Amino acid sequence: MRGMKERLIVGLAWEGTIAEAEKGDIHRVIEDVKNRSEEIDGKINESELVCVSIHDRPNGFTHHVGWEVETGIKVPTGMVSCVLPEGTYFTLMHQKEENIAKTYTNLKQEIQNKGLTPLKPEQVDSFDELPIKIELHSVEKILKEEPEFQIHIPVIK
Template identity: 35%
Template structure:
């Protein structure tokens, strides 16, 4: 696996939010992701229309909040039923989950890299997270991915240990 340290500027994103526990992921989360994709044409000011973002925050016990969104410019209004999320400038470790590989292994390898590195996962002040290792996970998913065998970039916000 390749790991790269990158700093991304703050951005604004609009789409749909799902919040729940792990046992509710199928089919609920997949439906929200698909609904966001189906409604993408309502977002006229997408910064990168070929990439849907999956922003996960482990703020739910035994689960997480997930934002299925597209990065948008400030001109974008929020369509009915959608939400906005603003992500600050953060430094991330970036890696890629490749098609045909085991997603659990990709994340296990990333966890090991974090453990062995000079970095630890960022935890926002004043926020209670239930995942001690990777409380925030951002996935950049090509819209033309195969849902049954996806490939995507993973960004984990980090700070120096």
């Protein structure tokens, strides 16, 4: 667990169903944002792609993909920004040999065992036990090999 300051993510967003995501629809958005990376100024870490899933609809979610940037950066035309709240985050590393669904099941159990509650944004209806999922991926490795990434879940103590 660790405290984090508010963070601004700039990139692209995808909205769709879980079934569409499982078919790989999100992969196109990841490729698009990587291809447009030069348009984004003020990146905090050029080698780290931030993926934020907000489960804001039944059987679906909004998925933001981009880079953490310095505050005050202009959002390029056709891109969006997403603000990650300041607060406490439960963190876990997903290992590439593990099943992603199992990692998230274990993560939910660990959060519950520690007496924590996943943060639910007030302005968003939530349709998942983990309403906000943040994944930090290597820009070079995402979509090219078995994923290994860090997961951050905002929680309330």
